[in-house]
Amino acid sequence: MKRGYFGLYGGQFVPETLMPALKELEAAYLSSKKDKAFQKELSELQKTYIGRPTPLYFAKRFTEHLGGAKIYLKREDLAHTGAHKINNALGQALLAKRMGKSRVIAETGAGQHGVATATGAALVGLDCEIYMGTEDMKRQALNVFRMRLLGAKVIEVPIGSRTLKDAINEALRDWTTNVRNTHYVMGTVFGPHPFPSMVRDFQSVIGKEAKKQILSAEGRLPDLLIACVGGGSNSIGLFHEFLKDDVNMVGVEAGGHGISSGEHAARFAGGSIGVFQGCKSYLLQDEDGNVLGTHSVSAGLDYASVGPEHAYLKDSGRIRYTYATDEEALSAFELLSRTEGIIPALESAHALAEAVKLAPKMPKDSIIIINLSGRGDKDVEHVARIKGVHI
Amino acid sequence: MASSRITKTFKALKKQGRKAFIPYIMAGDPSIEKTKELVLLLEDCGADIIELGVPFTDPLADGPQIQRAAERALANGVRLRHVIALVKDLRKSTSVPLILMTYYNPVFKYGEEAFMKDASEAGVDGIIVPDLPPDEAGVLRRLSKKHGIDTIFLLAPTSTPERIETVVKASRGFIYYVSITGITGARLHLGSSLKESISRIRSLTDKPVAVGFGVKMPEEARAVSGIADGVIVGSEIVKRINSEPQDFSKLKEYLLSLRDAIR
Numbered sequence: 001m002k003r004g005y006f007g008l009y010g011g012q013f014v015p016e017t018l019m020p021a022l023k024e025l026e027a028a029y030l031s032s033k034k035d036k037a038f039q040k041e042l043s044e045l046q047k048t049y050i051g052r053p054t055p056l057y058f059a060k061r062f063t064e065h066l067g068g069a070k071i072y073l074k075r076e077d078l079a080h081t082g083a084h085k086i087n088n089a090l091g092q093a094l095l096a097k098r099m100g101k102s103r104v105i106a107e108t109g110a111g112q113h114g115v116a117t118a119t120g121a122a123l124v125g126l127d128c129e130i131y132m133g134t135e136d137m138k139r140q141a142l143n144v145f146r147m148r149l150l151g152a153k154v155i156e157v158p159i160g161s162r163t164l165k166d167a168i169n170e171a172l173r174d175w176t177t178n179v180r181n182t183h184y185v186m187g188t189v190f191g192p193h194p195f196p197s198m199v200r201d202f203q204s205v206i207g208k209e210a211k212k213q214i215l216s217a218e219g220r221l222p223d224l225l226i227a228c229v230g231g232g233s234n235s236i237g238l239f240h241e242f243l244k245d246d247v248n249m250v251g252v253e254a255g256g257h258g259i260s261s262g263e264h265a266a267r268f269a270g271g272s273i274g275v276f277q278g279c280k281s282y283l284l285q286d287e288d289g290n291v292l293g294t295h296s297v298s299a300g301l302d303y304a305s306v307g308p309e310h311a312y313l314k315d316s317g318r319i320r321y322t323y324a325t326d327e328e329a330l331s332a333f334e335l336l337s338r339t340e341g342i343i344p345a346l347e348s349a350h351a352l353a354e355a356v357k358l359a360p361k362m363p364k365d366s367i368i369i370i371n372l373s374g375r376g377d378k379d380v381e382h383v384a385r386i387k388g389v390h391i
Numbered sequence: 392m393a394s395s396r397i398t399k400t401f402k403a404l405k406k407q408g409r410k411a412f413i414p415y416i417m418a419g420d421p422s423i424e425k426t427k428e429l430v431l432l433l434e435d436c437g438a439d440i441i442e443l444g445v446p447f448t449d450p451l452a453d454g455p456q457i458q459r460a461a462e463r464a465l466a467n468g469v470r471l472r473h474v475i476a477l478v479k480d481l482r483k484s485t486s487v488p489l490i491l492m493t494y495y496n497p498v499f500k501y502g503e504e505a506f507m508k509d510a511s512e513a514g515v516d517g518i519i520v521p522d523l524p525p526d527e528a529g530v531l532r533r534l535s536k537k538h539g540i541d542t543i544f545l546l547a548p549t550s551t552p553e554r555i556e557t558v559v560k561a562s563r564g565f566i567y568y569v570s571i572t573g574i575t576g577a578r579l580h581l582g583s584s585l586k587e588s589i590s591r592i593r594s595l596t597d598k599p600v601a602v603g604f605g606v607k608m609p610e611e612a613r614a615v616s617g618i619a620d621g622v623i624v625g626s627e628i629v630k631r632i633n634s635e636p637q638d639f640s641k642l643k644e645y646l647l648s649l650r651d652a653i654r
Contacts, residue, residue, distance in 0.1 A: 013495055013522045015452045017547035017572055019554055159458055160449070169451045176452070177573040179549060275496045275522075277451065288470040289500030290448040 004193030007315060009308035012192040013275050014172070021179045026194040028099045033201070042094060046205065049123065050080045050090065054206075056213035056369070061339040069223070069362035071355060073342070073372040074210050074238060083345065083374030084206060084234045085116035089185055091202035093120030096183035103127040103178070106185040107171040109136055109164030110299035111143025112345075112374060113187030118152035120185070128152040131170045133162040136299065143378065161293055164303055168277050188231025189307035192278035196308050203237025210369055211241050218367060224358070225249045227371040228350040229321065230265075230300045232307035234373035239319065248320070250358075251310060252350045254296030255323035263295035266323040267306045268314055276304065281311040297326035297386070298346035298379075324353035332356055333376065333383065345374030346382070396488045396516045397541050397564035400439055401599040401620060411621030412612075412653045413601055414628050414646070415442040415492065417460035419469025421636035423477055429632065432639055434487045437650035442519065442623065445474050445493035452521035454576035456626040460633065471497040471506075479513035490517040490543065490564075495527075503530055507538040517541035517564045525561035532561060541565075548572050548588060555592060565599040565621060566592060570606070576626030579605030581614050589618050609652035616653040624649060 004010050012022055032038045046052040054075045063071045076084040089106075096104050104126050108114030114130040121128035130152050137144050137156055147154050160166035168191075175184040186195040189203075214222055225242060227235035229251040239249050256264030264270060267282040274283030276291060284292040284304040296302040313319040324332070332352035337343045344352060351370050359368060376383075384391050394402070404411055414433050418426050426443070433441050446464035450457060471493060478489055491510065498506050498520065510518070517540060523531065525544050535542045541564030546555060549572055559566060570585060571577055585602070592600050602615045603623030615622045631642050 011527050012524065013527055014524070015521050015547070015569075016524055016545040016554070016558065017549050017569060019524055019526075020549050020551050023551075159455060160462075165449060169449055172451045173454075173574045177571075177577065179572060272500075275499050276449065278522075283496075285496065285500065287500070288472065289497035290465065290470070291496075 006309045006312035008273070009281050009311040010193055010196060010279050012278065013280065014192045014278050015176055017176045018179060021175070022192055022194065024099065028095060029194055029198050032095055032098060038094065038098065042091060045090060050086055051078065052205065053209040053213070054078050056210055056217065058217070059340050062336060065335070065339050066356060066359040068359040068364060069366040069368045070364070071359060072214065072222070072367065072369045074206060074369055076206060076234065076371060076373045077342070077344065077348070077375035081116050081119050082377065083112045083116070084203060084237060085113045085187060086119060087205055087237070088187065088199050088202040088233060089113065089116035089120040090123070092183065092185045093117070093124045093126060096126060096185070097124050099183060101126070101181055101183040103129070103182045104185050105129045105131065105171050105174050105182055106187060107131050107164065107167035108187065109167065109302060110378065111136070111140040111147065112300060112378070114147050114152070114154070115143055115150065117185045118147045118150035121152065122150050129174070130154050131157050131167040131174070133164065133166050134158045135162040136164065136167070139299065139382070140378070164299070165277070165291065172277065188233040189236050189309060190231045190277065190279065190305065196279065199233050200236045200240060200309065203233050204240045206234070206237035206371065207239060207241030210238060214367070214369060221245055221247055222367040222369045223248060223362070224366070224368045226252065226351045226354050226368060228252045228301060228347045228373065229306060229310060230303055230347060232310045234371050236307060236309060238369070238371040243318065250354055251319055251321045252354045253321060253323040254298060254301035254350060255325040256295040258325055259323070264323065265294040265296045265302050265304070267304070268321040269323055274305070279308050281305050281308040297329060298350065300345070300347040301350065322354060324350040328353040330383065330386065342372070343376035343380065344372055345376050346379045348373045395539065395541050395564060397440060400488055401565060404439060410616040410619070410653050411439040411601060412437055412650050413440045413442060413621050413623040414438050415444060415623060415625030416632065417444040417446060417457060417464055417629055418474040418477060419446055419464030419467050420460040420629070420632065421463065422467055423469055423473060425636065426477060427481060429639070430481055431485060432643065433646065434485055436643060436646035438487065440488040440490060440621070442490045442492045442625070443474060443478070445471050445491055445497060447494040447497060450494060452574055454574045454626055456576045456630045460629045471501055475509050475513045475515070478515050482514035488516040489514065490519060491515055492519040492521070495520050495523045503534055507534040507540060511538035511540055515540060517543050519543045519545070519567060521545060525557050528561065543567050545569050546592060548584065555595060559592065559596045559598065562598060565601050566596070567623070568592065568600050568602045568619065569604045570602050570615070571604050573604065575604050577605050579607070579611055581611065586618050609648045612649050613652040613654070622653050
């Protein structure tokens with residue numbers, strides 16, 4: 001495979017100004033992988049700071065309710081800051097320090113990656129600025145304040161659609177301008193090489209732990225893995241360790257109001273191949289190659305493209321991709337809350353919605369692992385609004 | 392291969408001891424009809440080569456002036472195919488070298504082969520794709536040669552000797568030197584480093600080097616023209632078009648002052 005590519009997908013589609021920085025980053029990343037002291041510091045912090053390994057929990061009442069396969073939840077919601085995002089943000093913050101950068105920047109949609117990056121920067125001692133669309137800042141005021149508490153500066157992005165993709169454009173512009181002292185902490189397995197591989201490697205701790213945990217709990221590998229796919233970092237984090245095993249996998253995109261409505265973020269169901277924000281992948285675009293607006297009840301899945309490695313795994317048939325609508329996700333959100341006492345993130349609720357469809361049809365001795373990528377506290381207000389409840 | 396219209400222009404200028412004035416405007420802002428009028432005005436004001444921006448939803452190498460212009464053009468319904476049609480129409484009245492500055496995805500979606508064929512037939516002389524470094528441009532470079540369109544690549548202050556070599560080799564027509572580490576329309580720093588960077592490029596090639604990003608006022612244009620073979624001015628022109636989209640008389644004065652400054 002061509003360097004930086006997954007089959008047809010990936011690459012480095014960025015302004016020339018950034019090309020040397022990507023090379024520097026790739027070199028630093030590769031050397032850090034072999035550096036025992038760096039790896040030791042990372043794994044120590046994963047344990048003592050993030051709280052890893054996160055539990056693999058058998059969801060007994062959820063399983064009984066659905067009446068089929070045994071369902072395990074990989075509890076990334078119990079990681080520090082409440083989602084898997086910290087795995088990557090901490091790794092990149094350490095890498096930034098190693099490269100001698102004094103400042104990190106990041107984009108954020110719902111605010112989870114912004115909070116994780118601000119946390120990593122506070123821990124390591126770096127200046128931190130987070131780009132966030134005006135619309136998202138309004139919807140996620142609590143996370144804006146959290147980032148500020150953590151010492152980060154939140155910069156409003158008032159142009160374009162004023163959401164995640166515009167925040168990424170602005171972060172890339174900032175990086176282009178300040179590349180000499182700044183590292184860009186990309187939040188998902190997207191953008192130019194080496195980000196898709198590097199972020200995957202930082203997230204693959206999820207699958208590595210899950211494999212050990214399921215072998216110890218059940219003495220065998222699971223039959224099915226399910227995870228939601230926005231950019232695709234929590235899903236690839238769970239899936240990657242199992243790619244060579246005889247395990248089925250499903251990635252669940254945001255179906256929004258349904259594919260025919262045009263209001264969704266299901267890139268595989270409704271998109272075509274395109275080049276966007278640094279890499280080639282599936283993209284929601286019009287016939288002239290302009291990027292379409294997206295919709296999802298969950299801000300973390302509300303993005304027009306998807307990680308290039310997912311595009312490759314879709315084409316190869318190794319992973320099946322489907323989608324859950326807003327309605328299905330909301331219903332799964334409530335179901336897990338009621339049956340297990342766990343309020344999931346709306347993103348993770350998309351993965352749960354797929355389990356609601358599949359588990360009842362599977363034998364009782366089969367095993368599903370769902371990546372519970374984040375906790376739902378951030379979504380409670382939003383869900384109340386949708387249900388017409390004033391808090 | 393016969394030398395391109397862009398190459399001929401630089402050769403003729405060199406003979407006369409002059410430097411190229413290369414203005415940029417966004418096609419479709421304020422309208423496609425006005426863009427036609429503006430191209431002819433630019434030529435009248437002494438533009439040697441003209442860059443036509445192709446509107447795109449996510450112009451990540453551009454500053455706010457050009458992003459807003461792209462938003463206005465998109466709202467007017469202007470797409471890559473309309474810009475190609477505009478060039479075809481313009482060729483009835485002018486032979487000034489025309490370059491399309493477009494992001495990669497519209498070209499990729501159009502189909503690279505179909506794009507090169509249609510653009511070449513319409514009379515496009517060159518393309519600049521700011522999010523397509525030479526490393527990713529293999530197909531486009533091959534097709535552009537076949538269809539006689541120059542591919543102009545960019546160099547930046549961060550470019551390493553290795554990058555300079557790659558870009559110099561891949562560029563045809565001229566090399567676009569980005570004067571600053573940043574986006575279009577940012578503030579220019581005129582210092583010894585610009586001069587040093589250009590001489591480093593010149594030590595590797597005879598191809599012309601034009602400088603853009605951040606050149607706004609005639610004094611800056613004059614200083615840059617003392618170092619480079621061409622001066623590119625974009626954001627400031629786009630801004631002035633938008634502030635008086637119906638009356639170009641003040642714009643004309645400004646363009647003439649730029650022309651006068653570039654020697």
